[in-house]
Amino acid sequence: MEQEKNPIAITLREVNKWYGEFHVLKNLNLDVSRGERIVICGPSGSGKSTMIRCINRLEEHQKGQIIVDGIELNNDIKNIDQIRREVGMVFQHFNLFPHLTVLENCCLAPMWVRKIPRKEAEATAMEYLERVKIPHQAKKFPGQLSGGQQQRVAIARSLCMKPRIMLFDEPTSALDPEMIKEVLDTMIELAESGMTMLCVTHEMGFAKTVADRVIFMDGGEIIEMNPPDEFFNHPQHERTQLFLSQILAH
Amino acid sequence: MAIIVQSPSPSLPPPANTTGLMGWMRQNLFSTVGNSLLTVVLFVGIVSLLIPLVQWAFIDADWVGTTRDDCKSGGACWVFVNVHFQQFMYGLYPEAERWRVSLVAVILVITLAALMIPKIPGKKYIGIFALFFFPIVAFYLLVGNRFGLPHVETNLWGGLMLTLVIAIVGIVAALPLGILLALGRRSKMPIVRSVCIAFIEIWRGVPLITVLFMSSVMLPLFLPEGMDFDKLLRALVGITLFQSAYMAEVIRGGLQAIPKGQYEAASALGLNYWQSMYKVILPQALKMVIPGIVNTFISLFKDTSLVLIIGLFDLLAIVQAAFSNPKWLGFAVEGYVFAALVFWIFCFSMSRYSQHLEHKLRTTH
Numbered sequence: 218m219e220q221e222k223n224p225i226a227i228t229l230r231e232v233n234k235w236y237g238e239f240h241v242l243k244n245l246n247l248d249v250s251r252g253e254r255i256v257i258c259g260p261s262g263s264g265k266s267t268m269i270r271c272i273n274r275l276e277e278h279q280k281g282q283i284i285v286d287g288i289e290l291n292n293d294i295k296n297i298d299q300i301r302r303e304v305g306m307v308f309q310h311f312n313l314f315p316h317l318t319v320l321e322n323c324c325l326a327p328m329w330v331r332k333i334p335r336k337e338a339e340a341t342a343m344e345y346l347e348r349v350k351i352p353h354q355a356k357k358f359p360g361q362l363s364g365g366q367q368q369r370v371a372i373a374r375s376l377c378m379k380p381r382i383m384l385f386d387e388p389t390s391a392l393d394p395e396m397i398k399e400v401l402d403t404m405i406e407l408a409e410s411g412m413t414m415l416c417v418t419h420e421m422g423f424a425k426t427v428a429d430r431v432i433f434m435d436g437g438e439i440i441e442m443n444p445p446d447e448f449f450n451h452p453q454h455e456r457t458q459l460f461l462s463q464i465l466a467h
Numbered sequence: 468m469a470i471i472v473q474s475p476s477p478s479l480p481p482p483a484n485t486t487g488l489m490g491w492m493r494q495n496l497f498s499t500v501g502n503s504l505l506t507v508v509l510f511v512g513i514v515s516l517l518i519p520l521v522q523w524a525f526i527d528a529d530w531v532g533t534t535r536d537d538c539k540s541g542g543a544c545w546v547f548v549n550v551h552f553q554q555f556m557y558g559l560y561p562e563a564e565r566w567r568v569s570l571v572a573v574i575l576v577i578t579l580a581a582l583m584i585p586k587i588p589g590k591k592y593i594g595i596f597a598l599f600f601f602p603i604v605a606f607y608l609l610v611g612n613r614f615g616l617p618h619v620e621t622n623l624w625g626g627l628m629l630t631l632v633i634a635i636v637g638i639v640a641a642l643p644l645g646i647l648l649a650l651g652r653r654s655k656m657p658i659v660r661s662v663c664i665a666f667i668e669i670w671r672g673v674p675l676i677t678v679l680f681m682s683s684v685m686l687p688l689f690l691p692e693g694m695d696f697d698k699l700l701r702a703l704v705g706i707t708l709f710q711s712a713y714m715a716e717v718i719r720g721g722l723q724a725i726p727k728g729q730y731e732a733a734s735a736l737g738l739n740y741w742q743s744m745y746k747v748i749l750p751q752a753l754k755m756v757i758p759g760i761v762n763t764f765i766s767l768f769k770d771t772s773l774v775l776i777i778g779l780f781d782l783l784a785i786v787q788a789a790f791s792n793p794k795w796l797g798f799a800v801e802g803y804v805f806a807a808l809v810f811w812i813f814c815f816s817m818s819r820y821s822q823h824l825e826h827k828l829r830t831t832h
Contacts, residue, residue, distance in 0.1 A: 273734075273735055275731050275734065275735060298737060298739060301734065301735060301736070301737040302737040304735075305735070305736075306732075306735040308728060308731070308732065308735075310726075310728055312726075312728035312729060312731065312732035313732075314729065314732070314733075314747050314751075315751065315830055316750050316751050316754065316828070316830055325736070325738075325746055325747075326736035326737055326738060329738060329742050329746060330736065330737040330738060330742070358830040359830075360830055374736070375735075375736070378736060378737065
């Protein structure tokens with residue numbers, strides 16, 4: 218269990234990415250410690266989603282190094298599969314599998330990827346569904362649930378793989394205001410349990426409550442990175458100040 | 468003006484003249500003067516067409532007898548179908564061996580029923596039997612030459628039995644092949660993709676008749692002397708490859724309709740390519756294109772009658788042969804109506820089952 222001792226969960230070193238001619242990620246450097254909670258914000262098109270999607274290789278970076286859990290991401294499919302097993306991801310649009318019940322959604326990956334027997338996988342799934350407070354919906358299909366419930370199922374589905382790291386890609390952006398809170402509460406509870414988390418979100422309240430560090434990205438660069446206190450009360454860069462004044466104004 | 472609702476309003480029943488038979492008729496048949504006129508005209512038209520048809524097919528028809536002289540009443544001569552019924556079903560399959568065909572049919576019907584009736588348990592094992600053991604059983608029963616069963620050459624096969632053999636083999640083989648071709652066409656690997664595109668486009672661009680001619684006339688020219696394989700087998704291979712190209716395009720349509728997020732969620736959970744295809748993408752894509760798949764099945768079923776041109780006697784060909792017999796000249800209409808009815812029953816059943824399946828697999832409200 219060499220990796221358990223490794224205090225660094227994720228390292229990004231000089232990461233660059235282009236979409237054709239367009240330079241989306243510019244020289245990103247970041248070290249995320251085990252158990253650290255990081256919130257990433259910034260205007261749309263700033264590359265924040267692209268950055269966390271590079272961490273489990275839904276997107277490919279073209280230059281630099283990404284090391285997750287001591288494994289470097291390269292074209293080796295074995296490495297990619299191994300990292301994806303350890304890194305959970307929650308999407309803006311939930312991306313639950315509509316043809317499977319909630320329980321089946323949660324059991325699919327543990328049974329097929331981790332080769333856990335059905336009974337055991339179902340028991341684990343029920344445990345996590347309990348934790349996100351929807352065990353009684355286990356037999357329903359995703360299409361029969363509200364957005365907030367679907368997103369909580371999506372969180373439970375990721376947790377069923379027992380990941381070491383969780384990535385959240387704007388998990389509340391597609392939700393009605395009254396459902397945002399139930400998802401944020403689930404995420405806060407998860408943060409308190411010591412999970413390493415990277416969240417792209419515009420929920421500044423959430424950032425203030427749980428984040429160890431807040432990152433502000435613009436134009437594919439990390440503009441500012443500070444603990445929330447510092448970040449919200451004394452933003453250094455003028456772009457950060459402008460961004461904060463815009464989103465905190467309403 | 469401020470509005471404050473004290474308690475929710477009760478639900479009221481709908482107005483009386485919008486429900487029930489009268490309501491429906493008023494809404495759908497007699498809503499305006501023009502629509503009422505149209506309804507009456509069409510009703511009269513349909514009835515005046517149906518009366519002579521019923522008269523011909525049922526009231527004036529002759530049902531029993533052995534020769535054409537038993538048909539005197541001027542309506543349909545079902546005696547013709549009656550006398551040739553065995554032949555229409557089995558073709559030239561030797562009479563003493565026809566029980567083998569019937570046995571295969573019985574096993575098939577039982578297996579299919581067991582698969583389709585939801586209450587029967589053990590679907591997995593029935594499915595394995597249907598896919599892997601039934602073909603072997605059917606093969607040895609129909610062909611023979613083993614287990615003390617005399618050999619029956621495939622050129623004696625015919626009638627409905629031949630139609631079903633071609634259609635079922637074609638359907639069962641074309642679907643998985645079509646799935647593989649569709650996946651291949653969307654593959655990131657350039658060589659796999661090019662091969663699949665070339666295969667699909669070549670087969671789709673050639674008429675089925677040409678395929679059948681080539682398989683029966685041209686193929687033997689390229690094969691070394693003395694090496695010859697069964698004409699039926701060649702037709703089966705031709706039809707399967709031809710239909711798999713169509714199937715591939717239907718399925719590709721389904722694959723393209725699956726949101727990118729589904730692929731991403733499957734990858735993010737650590738599922739590899741085949742796992743995510745098998746458990747996540749294909750179940751959704753196939754469900755979405757059930758109408759298209761069944762459409763291809765139905766057209767395959769009807770296209771089987773084209774094997775006539777390479778000298779195989781499917782249902783339609785054997786019916787035609789029967790009314791070309793000088794003893795039964797002049798009963799083409801009865802023959803065609805019978806053949807059409809049989810084809811229609813099979814195709815309509817497939818269509819209904821597909822609708823049932825679509826309904827059953829619906830997972831939203």
